[in-house]
Amino acid sequence: MYDAVATAHGRLRERAPAGVNTAVVALTDGQDNRSRQPLDALVASLAASGPQEVRVFAIGYGKDASLPAMQRISEATRARAYEGDPVTIEQVFFDLATFF
Numbered sequence: 001m002y003d004a005v006a007t008a009h010g011r012l013r014e015r016a017p018a019g020v021n022t023a024v025v026a027l028t029d030g031q032d033n034r035s036r037q038p039l040d041a042l043v044a045s046l047a048a049s050g051p052q053e054v055r056v057f058a059i060g061y062g063k064d065a066s067l068p069a070m071q072r073i074s075e076a077t078r079a080r081a082y083e084g085d086p087v088t089i090e091q092v093f094f095d096l097a098t099f100f
Contacts, residue, residue, distance in 0.1 A: 030066030046076035053088035055079035
């Protein structure tokens, strides 16, 4: 998951026009299985990403979702992490829309 977030964040930073709100939405169980980049390195990289802001909203989906890691990632980009399930997922996406 960490490598995927880093890649998506980097590509948006490179390609997004200036002044446009951009974001990565990661719908995940929050478990990182095979990333080369550790969580601390990802968070540091996101926090130091510079003036082209790309927020990372993480949605922990499922009963075993690891919310603490997702919160660190989202907070590094001035975004928010959410817990989602079949009952709440629609409201989560409505909440995300308020950031734009």
